[in-house]
Amino acid sequence: MDVNALHTATEILAEYLSEVTHGDLGQATPANSWDIGDLYIHLIEENISIARGLADEPVHKKVSKADKVTRSDLEAAAHLYGGGYEERYRRTSRALENAFAAVADRESLHSIDGITRTAHAWYDRQVNNTVIHTWDMTQAMGFTYHPSPDVALRVLRTESDLSIDDVTAIWEAALRLSGRLPAVQQVQAVRTAPR
Numbered sequence: 001m002d003v004n005a006l007h008t009a010t011e012i013l014a015e016y017l018s019e020v021t022h023g024d025l026g027q028a029t030p031a032n033s034w035d036i037g038d039l040y041i042h043l044i045e046e047n048i049s050i051a052r053g054l055a056d057e058p059v060h061k062k063v064s065k066a067d068k069v070t071r072s073d074l075e076a077a078a079h080l081y082g083g084g085y086e087e088r089y090r091r092t093s094r095a096l097e098n099a100f101a102a103v104a105d106r107e108s109l110h111s112i113d114g115i116t117r118t119a120h121a122w123y124d125r126q127v128n129n130t131v132i133h134t135w136d137m138t139q140a141m142g143f144t145y146h147p148s149p150d151v152a153l154r155v156l157r158t159e160s161d162l163s164i165d166d167v168t169a170i171w172e173a174a175l176r177l178s179g180r181l182p183a184v185q186q187v188q189a190v191r192t193a194p195r
Contacts, residue, residue, distance in 0.1 A: 001106050003097045009130040010093040016137050017086035022075050029140040030180045036140050037074050044069050047092035051099040053112030124158045132178045
């Protein structure tokens with residue numbers, strides 16, 4: 001499979017991870033009541049899990065100490081002035097990209113964490129998750145992140161059948177579908193009786 005979209009998405013996320021310091025780990029993110037530390041651990045675990053699932057390796061297979069990460073390991077991964085967190089993330093992301101690249105049939109079925117999807121569906125999901133988690137990270141860090149229009153449209157199209165031309169609206173719709181922004185509520189004008 002072609003992994004260019006995933007590689008681009010993971011590199012952008014890694015660039016933001018290079019800005020994370022140990023003091024940032026407790027910052028709340030919009031994702032599942034997670035802070036940056038929780039999100040980072042999730043990113044690493046997801047990369048490992050999907051890479052193994054694509055290779056049909058058992059999840060319980062021994063994980064190298066260099067890849068597995070726990071909350072107590074996070075301080076050691078940080079450099080004093082930022083950086084460090086992107087190194088382990090990049091390593092597991094490359095393993096994930098290699099696993100997708102090795103898939104001969106994009107329609108082959110793979111069961112990962114009890115869910116069976118085609119390799120192509122797993123790929124789309126992973127690209128989307130990476131883009132959405134980049135937004136989560138940047139929100140927590142106080143950065144502004146908007147994916148390119150084609151990436152925002154890709155996320156929206158794989159999450160929904162909506163067709164929207166406005167790039168900002170596309171990205172906001174993708175964030176709403178992911179649960180990161182509240183759904184738009186219908187506001188009805190309340191007329192007051194004349195006095």
